[in-house]
Amino acid sequence: MNKTVRFGIIGLGNIGKIHGDNITSGKVARGVLSAVSDIAPPKFELPAGVAYFPDADAMLASGLVDAVIVSTPHPRHRALGEKVLGAGLHLMMEKPLTATKLDAEKLLSHPRKPGQVFGLMMNLRTHPHYNAIRRLLADGRVGKLQRAQWTITNWFRPEAYYGLSDWRATWKGEGGGVLINQALHNLDMLQWLCGMPVSLRAFCKFGRDHNIEVEDVVTAYMEFADGATGVFATSTGEAPGVNRLEIAGTRGLVVLENDKLLFTENARDADEFSANTDNAFGAPESKTTEVPCPGVYTAHAGVLANFVDAILDGAPLLADAGEGIKSVELANAMVYSGWKNEAVALPLDSAKYQAALDQAIAASVPRARVIRDAGVDMSKSFSTK
Structure with a gap:
C-alpha cells in the first residue's frame, strides 16, 4: 500500500x-x-x-x-x-x-x-466547540430538543468581494448567495447537531445590501419531526454582525458566542418538573458552567x-460526501420558500427547485460587473467567532 x-x-x-x-x-x-x-x-x-x-x-x-x-x-x-x-x-x-x-x-x-x-x-467539523456540543446532545444532557436558534450575520462582504470575479453572486455562477456560499458551513453544523427539519418557511432578500442578484439576507423558521422549532438568520451585509448559537432542551440550554461555550443545566428535566410541581410559577433550579473544549481547530x-x-x-x-446533500438541500429549500412565499416541506422536491433555479438563470439580466483587484485575506473568510 x-x-x-x-x-x-x-x-x-x-x-x-x-x-x-x-x-x-x-x-x-x-x-x-x-x-x-x-x-x-x-x-x-x-x-x-x-x-x-x-x-x-x-x-x-x-x-x-x-x-x-x-x-x-x-x-x-x-x-x-x-x-x-x-x-x-x-x-x-x-x-x-x-x-x-x-x-x-x-x-x-x-x-x-x-x-x-x-x-x-x-x-x-474539526472545531472543538461544535464537537463539544455534539457530545452534550449525544449524552442526553440537553434533554429533548425544544428549540435551536442561530444568528450568524458576521459574514460581512463588501462590494469589493463581489467584484473579484464575474461568477460571484449570480444564479448562473454560484446558484445562490449567502446560503450556498458562506452560511453553508452553519447549515451543515445545524443539521449535524439537531438533525434535518421536516419543513421551513424562509424570508429572503435578494441584493438588499449589495449590487447582486442573489440572496444576501435570510431569516428562516424551521420545524422538526419531534415538535422542536428553529430559527436561522444570516446576512453578508450586516456589520459588526453576530454569531450566536442557542440549543434549548428539557434538561438545559447551550449557548455558543464569542468563542465561549456555556451550558445551563437544569437540576430536573423541565417536562418532569412541569408535570409534578405544585408551584404555579416554579421552574427547575439550574447552574451555568463554561464547557471545556479540548483540542485544536x-x-x-x-x-x-x-x-x-x-x-x-x-x-x-x-x-x-453523502452528508453534503443535507446542507445543500437546506440552502435550496430556503431560497425556494422565499421565491414561493410559502412554507416548504422537506425532503425538498429537487426537480421542482432545479426548474425554478433554471428560470432564475434564464431571467437574469446581464449587467456590467466591476471586476477589480482587491486585498484578499482568506483567514477572515474562515472566522468562527
Missing part, C-alpha cells in the same frame, strides 16, 4: 491555493501535492515537482495523482466530480457538494469502485488529514 497520497487540485483560486499550501507546508501528514489544474496558469510559483495542467482531463489521466481536490465555482462541481470518480481517483469536494440538490443526487449516484473515498470539505488541513487517513487506513470520514 502507498505510504502517501498524491494530491491533485482542480481550481487554483483563493481556496485552492490554501489547500495546496496546507499540503506543501506539511500540515497534511502523508499527503503530497503532485499536480494542479486550472484553465489559467497559476499567478504564483508552484513548488518544485508539482506539474501544471491547463486541462483537468489530462491531469486525471496523467497517473500522477491518487486523489483530487475540486475547488472550482459550485456549478462545475457535479461534472468535475463525475470525471474524478470515473477516473477511479479519490475525491475531496470543496463545499458545497453541488449548487443544487438535484445535481447532488446525480453526483452521489455516480458509480464508484470499491474503496474509493469521496469526502466533503466541511472544516467546522485544524480546519481545512484537518479535513484533508482525515481524508488521507480514510484512504490509507480506512478511518471514518469527518464529512462523507
Whole structure:
C-alpha cells in the first residue's frame, strides 16, 4: 500500500491555493501535492515537482495523482466530480457538494469502485466547540430538543468581494448567495447537531445590501419531526454582525458566542418538573458552567488529514460526501420558500427547485460587473467567532 497520497487540485483560486499550501507546508501528514489544474496558469510559483495542467482531463489521466481536490465555482462541481470518480481517483469536494440538490443526487449516484473515498470539505467539523456540543446532545444532557436558534450575520462582504470575479453572486455562477456560499458551513453544523427539519418557511432578500442578484439576507423558521422549532438568520451585509448559537432542551440550554461555550443545566428535566410541581410559577433550579473544549481547530488541513487517513487506513470520514446533500438541500429549500412565499416541506422536491433555479438563470439580466483587484485575506473568510 502507498505510504502517501498524491494530491491533485482542480481550481487554483483563493481556496485552492490554501489547500495546496496546507499540503506543501506539511500540515497534511502523508499527503503530497503532485499536480494542479486550472484553465489559467497559476499567478504564483508552484513548488518544485508539482506539474501544471491547463486541462483537468489530462491531469486525471496523467497517473500522477491518487486523489483530487475540486475547488472550482459550485456549478462545475457535479461534472468535475463525475470525471474524478470515473477516473477511479479519490475525491475531496470543496463545499458545497453541488449548487443544487438535484445535481447532488446525480453526483452521489455516480458509480464508484470499491474503496474509493469521496469526502466533503466541511472544516467546522474539526472545531472543538461544535464537537463539544455534539457530545452534550449525544449524552442526553440537553434533554429533548425544544428549540435551536442561530444568528450568524458576521459574514460581512463588501462590494469589493463581489467584484473579484464575474461568477460571484449570480444564479448562473454560484446558484445562490449567502446560503450556498458562506452560511453553508452553519447549515451543515445545524443539521449535524439537531438533525434535518421536516419543513421551513424562509424570508429572503435578494441584493438588499449589495449590487447582486442573489440572496444576501435570510431569516428562516424551521420545524422538526419531534415538535422542536428553529430559527436561522444570516446576512453578508450586516456589520459588526453576530454569531450566536442557542440549543434549548428539557434538561438545559447551550449557548455558543464569542468563542465561549456555556451550558445551563437544569437540576430536573423541565417536562418532569412541569408535570409534578405544585408551584404555579416554579421552574427547575439550574447552574451555568463554561464547557471545556479540548483540542485544536485544524480546519481545512484537518479535513484533508482525515481524508488521507480514510484512504490509507480506512478511518471514518469527518464529512462523507453523502452528508453534503443535507446542507445543500437546506440552502435550496430556503431560497425556494422565499421565491414561493410559502412554507416548504422537506425532503425538498429537487426537480421542482432545479426548474425554478433554471428560470432564475434564464431571467437574469446581464449587467456590467466591476471586476477589480482587491486585498484578499482568506483567514477572515474562515472566522468562527
